[in-house]
Amino acid sequence: MKDLIILGAGASGLFCAQFLRTKNYLLLEHNPKPARKIAISGGGRCNVTNKIVNSSHYLTKYPQFVENVFTQFDNRSLLQWLKKKRCEPVLRKKTQYFCPHSAYELIEILANRNTLYNCEIKDVEYKKGIFVVKTSQGVFRTRSLLVATGGLSYKKIGASGIGYEIAKKFGHTVTPLAPALVGLTVQKEQFWFKKLSGVTLPAVVRVGEKQFCDNILFTHKGISGPAILNASLYWQKGYITLSFLPQLPKFLPYKNIATQLPLPKRFTIEFFHAVGIKDKKAKDLTVQEKKKLQLLRAYSFAPAGTFGYERAEVTKGGVDIGELDERMQSKIIPGLFFAGEVCDVTGELGGYNFQWAFSSAFVAQRGIDEYLRDH
Template sequence: MPATHDLIILGAGAAGLMCAATAGQRGRRVLLIDHADQPGKKILISGGGRCNFTNVGAAPDRFHSANPHFAKSALSRYTPADFIALVDRHGIAWHEKTLGQLFCDGSARQIVAMLMEECAKGAVRIALGQPIREVTHADGLFRVTHDGTVSTAPALVIATGGPSIPKMGATGFAYDLARQFGLKIVEPRPALVPLTLGGDEALFRDLSGVATEVMARAGKTAFREAALFTHKGLSGPAILQVSSYWRHGQPVGIDFLPSQTAGWTIAAKRQRPRTHFHTLLTEQLPARLAEVLAKRIGLWGELANLPNAKLEDAERRLADWQFHPNGTEGFAKAEVTAGGISTAELSSQTMAAKKVPGLYAIGEAVDVTGWLGGYNFQWAWASAVAAGLAV
């Protein structure tokens, strides 16, 4: 049976669309298949509908994986500047927000339209609303059964993402398919996800809606951004960031006053001895949070009446407040999936599976996870281009 295409890509998300456009514009006959009825569904909801499409600081150390070196090759060969140039060619206005994050001025729909236009330039055939029924491999050809049709190609790209945000139709299909072909999986888990609190820490949930800038730590990794208390626990950018590094049973350390240096309470006592400790905290933190922290620390009254040793102890606690999350809000609230198809199975240059000729895996399906703020899109673009240039 002759091949009907040069390449079949499963998944019309960020990585799949980019890979299809890249390969199609190289003259490859590309079929892009997705069970969803429209392309780029996660692109459309990202960045509050404005798509945080990359980050100017997308260096390899902003990504984590069982192999921290794996992402270097693809990221170095397709950079944020390359994607910005593509956006500019399509006349899409954009702006930089905090920490190098780039967003469309208008709508995320512009990014999807751009990718669809790039696919059209490469004469990519796109089949939407077509669940994959079966994938087999024999005689050098992949056979994909979809919508009562069997399509064949010598190359197949897995670009179906991870199970984060299942309401958008996300599943673990990529892992099932990888296992079918004998590829190992690094256990998938929710990443960039709110953490939940229970037990003795449940009282912090009464602060729901309170946000403040903190330094949050999990293990050796720390992020200085806003933290938000929710009715379930902790969220906000700082918490989402450390969630990717957090493991069950570990504490999360919070420095509630990251701009303060050691001895600040003693200095305040000298300068303003009649000031109450609670008032001192309220001047630097939201009032409700300051009250809860002061109660937990157990210091009340004027600074003049509080021993220096107790003030120093309060400083230490505020600089490394230990929360003990009992879990996360799961894949339903996770922006991405950590873990996935093991990088040990893939070429870092081409994203090709070492054991199965013609098989590739890209994007979120692979065990490479970026920080919050456009990094995961940059990995999608870079890994997609690596595969698209190799097939």
Template sequence: MEYDAIILGGGAAGLYCAMHAGRRGKRVLVLERGEKVGKKILISGGGRCNFTNRHTRPEAYLSSNRHFAKSALARHTAQDFIDLVDRHGIAWHEKTLGQLFCDGSARQIVAMLVEECEAAGVKIATGQDVETVEHSDGRYSITSATRTDTAPALVIATGGPSIPKMGASDFAYRLARQFGLKIVEPRPALVPLTLGGEDVLFRDLSGISADVAATANKTTFREAALFTHRGLSGPAILQVSSYWRNGDGVTVDFFPDEKPGWLVAHKHEAPRTAFMSVLRERLPERLAGTLAERLEIAGELGSQTDKALRQAEARLAAWHFMPNGSEGYAKAEVTAGGIACGELSSQTMEARAVPGLYAIGEAVDVTGWLGGYNFQWAWSSGWAAAQAI
């Protein structure tokens, strides 16, 4: 069969690109390896799909080219996607930090995208494990076990290798290399970190969370951190994990609202207050106990020198953890790195040196923060490519 565009990958970016290209009168085919489209959409946001973020902005994305995402994000915004959701009558709500979720189910987003594709005349073929991709005479020929299709435009929308149990793989990178495109080394992002060595003690706090400010490589996020049986997780840790590299430390401020001198001031105001009681006022008891034990401070505040309390303040404000790794692609929400932005036009997402070849979504070296940013990149980049096909 001949089409105007073939899109590899029936995830968020692929389906969105297909519907917009179809609306423009293009004959579009989506080839999806799995038996169903939108698998990662369905598990996102606890099954309610955190489909965008009101505060979407270029600064919320990691990339080897910090300017690359600006064009697509500016031309197709979070409000554009919200308007589509509203037209389909999908109820939604806003949680913290601009995160938007379906009131009902992520299935509503998948159904909306499929319905839009059908209305635009898009053909979706599932269960298609691509065997070969060839390019000659200005056309791409895609062969799977059951079919061969051709088109002058080919869109790589197969994502990265995060969450392999959902069918994720490095196919996008292999295909990009086939056409001579450079790859920024991929790595797990938005992923729990593991602890070893002296930090193993904190694994005993599995299930305990606290509101903290976590920092990695000079980038700080103020959200909850969660101790697990393997190490550290929770929104604050997932956020900084995208900036963390093997061999780096992570610092956690357990009292982000306190200013230097707060423990000394507390001592002068209530010297008979136990140090543990002060920690317990703000932290879960088991966490407070572990921190007090590591600080080797016991008894009343009045029995401590001001110097000792200032040292405790400093340690609590920048508690140093040395992760020995992460939980890898199996638990990573997204993949950082990918097809190098320098290979692509930021306006159209087309490869500069390979006419008709496009890359969108997670396959590209653009990675958003936790909280709907990666979905918005899928929508914006998919829309940008659709306008150029």
């Protein structure tokens, strides 16, 4: 009988194990190696956290819950801990912290001997205060359980829906799941985007009350790039607005407008074609053409969908944290804990999802040690 079984040796499961008082625990992982997502994250250098961490960078119904978690373990706590482990993340892109050389620096710190690899978790039962975990390598019994199996994106490196299934089985609400931090596909009115595949430009993307100022990238499937990825987190169905230019330039009357726009030439040609503007001297523009040019400042459209889980960095939705106590413990089944992406807390780009995985795991560890002490 184990004190604790951690389901999943990813970011949150491995992080929790670092702080546990009990040594009688086991991590179960169906991959042959730990933390595959850390390995491929941040272009191989893993964007571990951000300079500015607070609930406003997360999609969640419970911002105060998220703040409480960060009160116990935040970006500074993480950076200090990493420093102690001789890994000092470096600041890039103004606010994002990355591993100094490679994501494997972090994986080496987190890798844990108590991990059983190539072990697929199939089901969990709860009998008289004991969790019975059924796996491809047999049945394990434990006094407490941490579900740290992550989300649905990137199935090819181990993602599965087992955490959501376990949560539902034990009576938890799993809020609707969808791919997030992902590119958006377009309807036929915006098929002109596809002709621009490979073109990137800075833009402001507005979705609801959120706006993101960063690059957008046109692709053969639709539109992507960091500003779009962030917008996808808050997009449900409906319109988003792209601002390709904050202001139109003051046009010289005797020069063609296309040459006067500070935009990639390929983009200008396709945009003119799509909205029905003929390139001409500024002085010859009709009132209607002038109006259409304003679309460069605010072009609204309704995306068709997303590029899907195979391309999404994260899954939004998940275990409703309103049903967890302040130590990430189930209010329904004592001894059952959740951490990381399986929860209905999803961060923007910039290290926010690892920070949540680590912070929620740290808090769960406190709860687990308290639970084991008291039961």
